[in-house]
Amino acid sequence: MLTGPNFESDYVELRTTQYGGRSLFAARDTPAGTRVHSSPGPFAHVIYKDYRREVCAQCFAYAASDSAPVKVVQSRVWSIKCNPGGLQASAAWFCSEDCKKTWEKDETGLLQLQLDAALTKALVASRRKGSKSTNTPSFGSADDLTQDAIDQAWKNVQELVASKARLAAFCATIDLEDMELEIARLLVSAIVLRHVSGSNTNGVVDSDSHRNEIQSWIHFLHIQNNELANVRERQHILSAHLRIYAFLCNALPRYLLQYTPTTVREVLARDTGNAFGIWDGDRRDEMLGWGIWISASYFNHSCSPNIRKIRQGRTLYFETSRAVSAGEELCISYVDTDQPVEQRQKDLESSWFFRCGCSRCNTESRA
Ligand SMILES: [Zn+2]
Ligand SMILES: [Zn+2]
Incomplete structure (x- = not known):
């Protein structure tokens, strides 16, 4: 039986394929320009x-995009702000009062903002202590890395964080690069979501299908794990x-630590290969962040x-770019x-871990 989110639309069907795990197929003949799915x-x-x-x-509206109001495009920043602690490091900006209200209604945003400030503080404190290196044990050549070796490495770090003294000593010697801090922030967003939905539902499927799709840890675990690759x-x-x-174990408050080990490893195992860039618009000039x-x-x-x-906003819509027949695989x-x-093959292999065998690739490779 197939597991995963319900695709309640009349247009798409989730099936298992011989080549690419699970995939979506057209459930009926569909004209061009039809919205077949939304996430x-x-x-x-x-x-x-x-x-x-x-x-x-x-x-996620971008102040400098063509569709933003002229006044905003010139200044390039939004002016509506939520700044609960009064700290610049923990403020959020909005394109409208409506967006601010919607955001404030959902407790995850505010909590994330506080934790963001905690991460920044922890990083500054560790940087101040000096003698930085990005020293973590090396794991030999990537080619001979096995799943067992990866499991062992995670076991070792679990043992390390279990000792407060060892964790503090270790964290005093590590520094995070900018991109690593962004990854830490991505992980915090998932930890916060699990905390907030877990305290309501224990991770059990919610009857509201929208909340359910966004919040279900169980559904999240069903998407492809690319850790080893x-x-x-x-x-x-x-x-x-x-x-x-x-x-994160050192910087996050204690009440979130129950979610941290599983969330961190499972999200990191799925980030590459499943995430979508958050872009400034259709022109894709600037990538503003990313999400799953x-x-x-x-x-x-x-x-x-x-x-x-x-x-559109936080929702991703999927629309046919040409007429599609029933049974055809639906691909982006x-x-x-x-x-x-x-170049396409290279990008797909390094970030999505497969060699594209689509008919266009076959024709172009032969030529
Ligand atoms: Zn907005
Ligand atoms: Zn291809």
Whole structure:
């Protein structure tokens, strides 16, 4: 039986394929321009710190995009602010009072903001102590890394964080690069969501299907796990992940620690290969952050896709870009389809861990 989010639409069907795990197929003949699926919000997401004033914390609208009001485009920042602690490091900006209200109604935003400030503080404190290195144990060459070796590395770091003294000593010697801090913030968004939904439902499926899709840890776990492929592809990623984990264990308040081990490892195992960039608009000039939308991650890739993705606020909509027949696989493109075949293949292999065998790739590779 297939597990995962319910695709309640009349247009799509989730099936298992022989080549690419599960995938979505057209349940009926569908004309071009039909919205076949929507994914209401990210399970985990992060807007880069540098863009905080320029991106609405609720709807991700970009102040410098063509569609923003002229006045805002010139200043490039939003002026409506939520600043509970009075600290610049823990403020959120909005494109409208409505967005601010919606955001404030949902307790996750505010909690995340407080934790953001805690992470910054922890990082500043550790930097002040000097003698920095990005020293974590090395794990040999990525090629001979096995699942057992990865499991052992996580076991070792669990033992380390279990001792307060060892954790503090370790964290005094680690520094996070900017990108690693962004990853830590992404993880915090998932931890917060689990905390908030867990205290209501213990992770059990909610009857409201929208909340359910966004919040279900169980559904999240069903999306593809790329841990081994990712660690093998990127030599230093395992050390970085363990460092981020220890940093979070040290920086987060105690009441969140019950969610931290599973959330960190499982989200890191699924981030690469399932996440979507959050862009400034259709032109895709600036990537403002990224997120994981659970049901959206079931769309497979084609270099000549029949589905296009449109983001409106936090929702991702999927729409047919041409007429599609019943039974056809519904595909988006993960990469820039204007690139030559070699580049597309390279990007897909390094970030999505497969060799594209779509008909366009076959034709272009032969030529
Ligand atoms: Zn907004
Ligand atoms: Zn292809």
